[in-house]
Amino acid sequence: MLKGKHIVLGISGGIAAYKSVFLLRLLVKAGAEVQVVITPNGKEFITPVTLSSLSGKPAISEFFTANTGEWHSHVDLGLWADLMIIAPATASTIAKMANGVADNMLVTSYLSTKAHVMVAPAMDLDMWAHPSTRRNIATLVADGVEIISPAAGELASHLVGKGRMEEPQNILKAIESYFDTLHPAVPPALNGKKVIVTAGPTHEKIDPVRFIGNYSSGKMGFEIARECARRGADVTLVCGPVALPTPNPDIERFDVTSALEMYETTRSFVQSADIAIFAAAVADYRPEVCRESKIKREKQQEPVIKLVKNPDIAAECGRGKRKNQFFVGFALETDNELENAQEKLVKKNLDMIVLNSLRDQGAGFQCDTNKITIVTADDTVSFPLKSKTDVASDVVDRIILELNKGK
Numbered sequence: 512m513l514k515g516k517h518i519v520l521g522i523s524g525g526i527a528a529y530k531s532v533f534l535l536r537l538l539v540k541a542g543a544e545v546q547v548v549i550t551p552n553g554k555e556f557i558t559p560v561t562l563s564s565l566s567g568k569p570a571i572s573e574f575f576t577a578n579t580g581e582w583h584s585h586v587d588l589g590l591w592a593d594l595m596i597i598a599p600a601t602a603s604t605i606a607k608m609a610n611g612v613a614d615n616m617l618v619t620s621y622l623s624t625k626a627h628v629m630v631a632p633a634m635d636l637d638m639w640a641h642p643s644t645r646r647n648i649a650t651l652v653a654d655g656v657e658i659i660s661p662a663a664g665e666l667a668s669h670l671v672g673k674g675r676m677e678e679p680q681n682i683l684k685a686i687e688s689y690f691d692t693l694h695p696a697v698p699p700a701l702n703g704k705k706v707i708v709t710a711g712p713t714h715e716k717i718d719p720v721r722f723i724g725n726y727s728s729g730k731m732g733f734e735i736a737r738e739c740a741r742r743g744a745d746v747t748l749v750c751g752p753v754a755l756p757t758p759n760p761d762i763e764r765f766d767v768t769s770a771l772e773m774y775e776t777t778r779s780f781v782q783s784a785d786i787a788i789f790a791a792a793v794a795d796y797r798p799e800v801c802r803e804s805k806i807k808r809e810k811q812q813e814p815v816i817k818l819v820k821n822p823d824i825a826a827e828c829g830r831g832k833r834k835n836q837f838f839v840g841f842a843l844e845t846d847n848e849l850e851n852a853q854e855k856l857v858k859k860n861l862d863m864i865v866l867n868s869l870r871d872q873g874a875g876f877q878c879d880t881n882k883i884t885i886v887t888a889d890d891t892v893s894f895p896l897k898s899k900t901d902v903a904s905d906v907v908d909r910i911i912l913e914l915n916k917g918k
């Protein structure tokens with residue numbers, strides 16, 4: 512099974528592109544989330560619409576979507592991927608990959624991915640046997656790329672028809688066995704620990720149809736909850752309005768809307784928790800009153816909404832923190848980042864602050880990546896830009912380290 516695996520399927524312009532449709536179907540059926548990236552030539556062989564309807568995501572071809580101007584980030588895509596498979600890979604695409612010729616979205620994504628890359632070549636025998644193709648394939652192998660081909664490991668010149676693309680079924684098998692040989696099992700260092708995580712934004716009602724909110728997607732908090740569960744913790748996730756599935760069936764999830772609701776729910780669980788991670792972007796203020804009926808345009812003069820302060824959930828919980836509890840806060844800063852984070856650590860009685868700056872590209876709201884600095888009372892460690900999944904793993908690693916220090 513490939514459930515939840517993020518796979519980038521790169522398609523270049525060969526007649527075997529039609530087989531990629533079957534491969535895409537197999538991957539989706541096996542539970543993978545697939546993002547198709549197709550070269551301009553690939554589109555001569557297969558339409559992006561066919562691919563999009565099978566994968567459920569628009570197939571990416573250009574750096575920009577022509578009609579919306581939306582920019583496709585090859586870096587985000589590269590980080591999102593758990594695996595990249597290029598099938599079919601033409602002689603030209605292989606040559607570009609081997610030499611770093613990043614003139615299309617497919618090769619650009621290849622150059623920026625940290626994921627394992629597989630290539631299923633497809634070309635006629637002369638091209639396959641040509642010394643330049645041999646050299647380029649050898650370069651890819653040296654670069655750690657896995658070649659999936661009926662002729663892999665054999666001398667092409669002995670084999671007629673061996674430039675043909677591997678059958679989709681066999682490519683699927685190769686992908687599955689790659690994931691099988693990974694070692695996802697991590698030591699269950701949080702076995703028996705109770706963890707509470709807050710995540711997402713809060714919505715503060717103005718009237719029955721309007722609210723004050725923020726852009727938080729909840730992704731970071733959800734990844735942290737998932738990571739804690741993966742390490743054996745008993746996780747409670749209290750989240751504001753988000754469009755995310757519960758990351759692990761063992762997680763107990765409570766959906767709330769406002770800061771006050773989040774506060775009440777969090778408070779009732781935090782006392783019995785060993786670890787609390789406050790990743791929610793809680794609205795600092797709420798309208799003093801929620802109007803009973805919709806504010807009308809015509810009747811009113813320009814309405815004034817009086818705001819009152821919401822409780823600071825992290826700080827309130829921090830006040831009651833016991834000695835053996837470990838509390839983590841987040842801080843999204845725009846300036847004086849470190850100073851502010853250190854101040855928050857003390858003011859909210861937290862043990863760790865995960866700091867991200869809105870000044871860093873790819874960090875913060877909505878995106879799948881983040882760049883953090885972990886601040887504790889006696890230490891500050893900065894990390895490079897990573898996927899939120901990997902950031903969550905760094906945060907949890909650090910929590911475990913700190914817990915062990917205290918032993």
Ligand code: C5P
Nearest residue numbers: 789790791793822823824825840841842
């Ligand atoms: O003070 P600031 O909003 O920057 O602090 C951010 C940290 O405090 C985050 O961990 C956030 O989840 C938490 N917080 C909270 N309740 C609030 C405001 C912030 O729990 N009302």
